[in-house]
Amino acid sequence: MDEKNKMNVEIAKAYAYCEKIIKKHSKSFYFAFSKLPKEKANAVYAIYAFCRLADDSIDEAETKEEQAKALKKLTEELKEFEQGVEADQYLWIVLRDVFNRYSMSVQPFYDQIKGQTMDYYFKQPQTMKELEDYSYYVAGSVGLMLLPIIASENHKHLEGEAIALGVAMQLTNILRDIGEDFKEIRRIYLPKDVMAQFGYSEAELAKEVINDVLIQMWEYIASRAEQLYDDFSQSLKHFDKDSQQQVALAAKVYEGIINAVRENRYDCSTMKNKTSTATKALLYKDVKNNFSAR
Known part of the structure; x- marks a missing residue:
């Protein structure tokens, strides 16, 4: 298998991983967006997976220190992604593919992390x-x-x-x-x-x-x-x-x-x-x- 086909197989696996995440955590979104054309549905799954990761940074960390560390790590990975260097993980693999296919802006991704940071410092x-x-x-x-x-x-x-x-x-x-x-x-x-x-x-x-x-x-x-x-x-x-x-x-x-x-x-x-x-x-x-x- 040549390098291009290997990459296509890896991207397909990464999208399947993201689909499992949205299917598990948001049946309502999956019900609606799974009816999009496959390429668009995959892109939605990738974005949902990013948001899920940001949300889990707060919800799954057991201490304030762990929450802060997780948010910092995600921010650093997003900065690297913005500079064209992404981590070798399914999430970043598919996000790169999404950014290559569509006229995406990275700012809303930073805004999402800011939202999770607001939860970290939550005030009514x-x-x-x-x-x-x-x-x-x-x-x-x-x-x-x-x-x-x-x-x-x-x-x-x-x-x-x-x-x-x-x-x-x-x-x-x-x-x-x-x-x-x-x-x-x-x-x-x-x-x-x-x-x-x-x-x-x-x-x-x-x-x-x-x-x-x-x-x-x-x-x-x-x-x-x-x-x-x-x-x-x-x-x-x-x-x-x-x-x-x-x-x-x-x-x-x-x-x-x-x-x-x-x-x-x-x-x-x-x-x-x-x-x-x-x-x-x-x-x-x-x-x-x-x-x-x-």
């Missing part, structure tokens, strides 16, 4: 603006990473919309995980001024109190997420034709988590709120029919 946000700024770094940055792949011709003009989708998804995560975040890692992502505005206390959160105040506060943030999902949906026609349905489906499946919480009577502590397999199938059918009717 004071305002919705602070929460949305944080949401940009941990999730809006992912939208910017994906843009050159799914909007190859118009990616420079769709940055605001891509960020809106990422922020909407992060707000959805926060609404879904209110109880789990507090119980397991003692974090409150709900802004202090929003909790004060509605009169919901940390003591009530600790006791997993579900009352009208919680519901009103939850819906206040949910309405912002739904506005951002709607803002994003207006831009779908500008994405690549072979990616529009898949991107629409990803947004719909994630937005479905909001309705799942409502259906479970706002229980964000004991229920695992997610878009069910049956609902995903219905959303897929609806999205497909909507695009077929155009």
Whole structure:
């Protein structure tokens, strides 16, 4: 086997590795993006694997020192990658292939690491603006990473919309995980001024109190997420034709988590709120029919 074929085999193995990661950790994203053309799907898997590595740098490290060390190592590897020298690991092999194929920018990758660093130095946000700024770094940055792949011709003009989708998804995560975040890692992502505005206390959160105040506060943030999902949906026609349905489906499946919480009577502590397999199938059918009717 010549050198070129060896490299192609190695790249194929690396993409398969990334596909396993997204398939294991995010069934919703995999459900939507696996329906992209293979080359684009592979690129999405690679980006997801990078974000997973950044997230794991915080979540899997047992001490603050280990977290700081892991983030520093990832930053150094990204700097080397930017300079054209990547580590001989599956993740960096496929990212190089992605950067060779698409008009990628490295800045959102640094922004993703900054988002994980914000988690490392976590402080409860004071305002919705602070929460949305944080949401940009941990999730809006992912939208910017994906843009050159799914909007190859118009990616420079769709940055605001891509960020809106990422922020909407992060707000959805926060609404879904209110109880789990507090119980397991003692974090409150709900802004202090929003909790004060509605009169919901940390003591009530600790006791997993579900009352009208919680519901009103939850819906206040949910309405912002739904506005951002709607803002994003207006831009779908500008994405690549072979990616529009898949991107629409990803947004719909994630937005479905909001309705799942409502259906479970706002229980964000004991229920695992997610878009069910049956609902995903219905959303897929609806999205497909909507695009077929155009």
